Amino acid sequence: MTGVSIEDLSVAFDGVPALADVTLRVEEGEFFTLVGPSGCGKTTLLRTVAGFETPDAGRIEIGEDVAGVPPEDRNVGIVFQDYALFPHMSVRENVEYGLRYRDPPPGVSAAERVQNLLELVDMGGMGGREPANLSGGQKQRIALARALAPSPDVLLLDEPLSALDASLRERLRVVIREIQQELDITTIYVTHDQEEALAISDRVAVVADGRIEQVGPPETIYREPATRFVASFVGDNNLMEGVVVSTDPPQVDVGRRTDGLSAGDPETVLPLDAVDAVDRGLTLSIRPEAISIDDETAPVTVSATVEAAEFMGESYRVHCAWHDYTLLVRSRAREAPSGDVTLGFDPSALRILEGE
């Protein structure tokens, strides 16, 4: 068992960079998730760790430097989105395959190891089946058992749930997390689903354009997004650009842009907790659940108009027009809000992101 260290890693395909200067440290036994839009480089990072892509620069350590070490000697287990089971082998032969080349744990025979793993993924009686006769969820359990059978140092999961339907996805991610904790195995998980990433991980790295935007526990990623990209990618959010109009009291005008063409609009001046310089352009974010509707006691209130309300089950997702912005607001009222409303929030809920 070991962690994974990645330093200044760069990978390019035909001169097009896929990863640029990525540095990460995955701790021993940690469930670490790479999340980002498709094409951001997260799968490339996973494949480079597994040894299927060759880095142009940087180093990867899995206990030791693995530069030049072929995939078969890295002792990592990998699970792919499309399962990649060997169709010409039975379920048992699939799980047993890795034990042809690596020994089972001391004191356990290969057959026992296979049976233990099939039971671990709740497929104990399925050893004789052919992969073609399994459902998608069953196939993914077998793929997981197969990857775990040779006791890998690191488990790599490349969008393992993306091919499954929503309810199965949520059930299976709990299974994966439980098995990971039971085995205490270092795990790198790749997904484009930010909700899945937050639900399952010890820590999350948000990846965009081949770069790491932010690394942290799910709570930090959600509550304290470091960049504009993280703020907009992870969860619903409202982003506004504005210019600081005074530092005492700290105030920002989100109706005015740094180009200075539009004059300050008093109605769009919002108070902040603290800000350092006048005329500085900045981006603000505020989560929909931090905004209340028709709560006159809120520290700051503005008038807006409801454009649409989507019923989400436990709440409404309300789209409110306010000046140039459409603000998303969560409402737990029994009825969908409509018409002119008053939106209220606490200035401390406004988060300042760097840049405009």
Place this chain on the structure above:
Amino acid sequence: MRAWAERAVLPAAILATLATAFVVFYLPVLGVLSSAVVVTGELTIGPVLDVLRDPFYTGAAHGIVTDPLAVPGNVLGWITGGFYGVSFGLFGFTAYQAAISTVASVALGLPGAFVLARFEFPGRRTLRSLTILPFVLPSIMVAVGFVAMFGRTGLLNDTLGAVGLGPIEVLYTLPAIIIAHAFYNAPLVTRLVTTAWESVDRRQVESARSMGATPLRAFRDVVLPTLLPALLTAALLTFIFTFMSFPIVMALGGLELATVEVWIYDRVQSLNISEAATLATIETALSLGLMYLYLRYEARQRTAGGAGQSLPRMALLRGIDTLRSPLRLAVLAYGLLAAVVFIGPLASLIIESVTAPNGAFTTAYYEFLLAQQASTAVGTTRPLPAIVNSLVFGAGTLFLAVPMGIVVAVLATRGGRGSRVAEAVLSAPLAVSGIVVGLGLLQTVVFGTVLFGYRLTAAGPVAIVFAHAAAAYPFVTRNVAPALGGLDERVSEAARSLGATRLRALLDVELPLIAAAVLAGAAFAFAISIGEFDSTVLLAEGVDSYTMPVALERYVGNRSLGPNLGPATAMGTVLLAITGLSFVAIDRLGGRWEP
């Protein structure tokens, strides 16, 4: 340590394959080329110029070399003189017959594509898979089939004679060669164009129609742009193949209608090796140039496989109404013509093999095949050894060609520089005639090559297996590479991450999953070996390693065996049976051949 050894196996196999390809193909061909341009140790283009200057070879075009300044004036004179007939020369005639053969193949093959792509009828699938058959039929056997059909004692004249009409002479005329070439290449046209036609997404045509296009307009705007590249590809290939065609021209044309290829063979026979090499060099330069054009063109037009639905097919037969539809009547007439051209020669072959000159049923020719064994007279070609030799060489070819073909397929599907090398290694044998390879093997392998101070020689049978392997391994690769490329890469990556080396992943996972394609490729290789004539006929000269096709040629050529084709047709029928079985194996295993 074991993993270390396993890791060495694949690169070693790649090296061994390239080395084998070098010995069985490149070395011989380079040997031929060098003997044309190196005379007594000095580099010279003299012999090549001699050929180009000789009106016998280049016809009216020899002036381009002898007196280039006079060419414009002569061309002008030719135009003002009313395009009087000019001498083609050997190269001109070869190109001329290839051009007419190409036109004939397109004319015969294109309607077939229309029928197969646009009509539904019982047996359509079978017919479609039969279009691959000509590639495995030995050309000398087809030539014998044509003789059996059109010859003086052939089925056609027998039938005409029965109704009181005089014999007609088709053999030893250009039309006989053209029809036989069409027999071979029209199915290629049909198959490539049918595939293109089926790839047209019906939604595209429907969109065009919904935007106001008439059916004709939609065909012109949507369907035709897909068909034309396929048609051009097929025509170019047909031209290359018929330019290099040998047994058909030799058996159906003789020396009066000789092409470059036949002439090279004749030069080798009369031991004029250096002139043969010069001719072979010029021919190979021409065919490689054409193949290069083909590859450039093909690389540009490779279309993405449409996931869409192909155009709906019309029912061909509609009871009695069929006879009221001019289109369907035309299709039926075409079917009749195609049946005569394609079934006629093969049926004639079989019928003639059991028909005595007086028209009665006989098994004498098959008895002859067995009886001939006892004969020890010098120069006789005994049938049984021919059959045994063919089978042994076929097995030897499998032994070489299947591993080579698989290794090249692995190289080709890896992408990057390796796949470009593989592409070149694969395509060159298609553009170099069997005669040239045979001549080269004779010069390098049989007569011996000095390599690192050692004189290496091999006996005729080994050289024959080399020649067959050179011809066969591209077929293995063409079957294995698409199957390998179609495998989910993740499956072998999963094996690798579980501890399997690249080699183990290939053996444990990839090859078992594409076993059918490997077997189809092997069946192809076997059929190619069984039917190979061009280089075998050169290499089997004077040794007891003749094969069935070579024996067949000797039976056709040797009129002393009697006034009829009996023994040749009997041997041809045996050959047809074996290649037919190979075809069934290929078809059942989903074999394919896209050049």
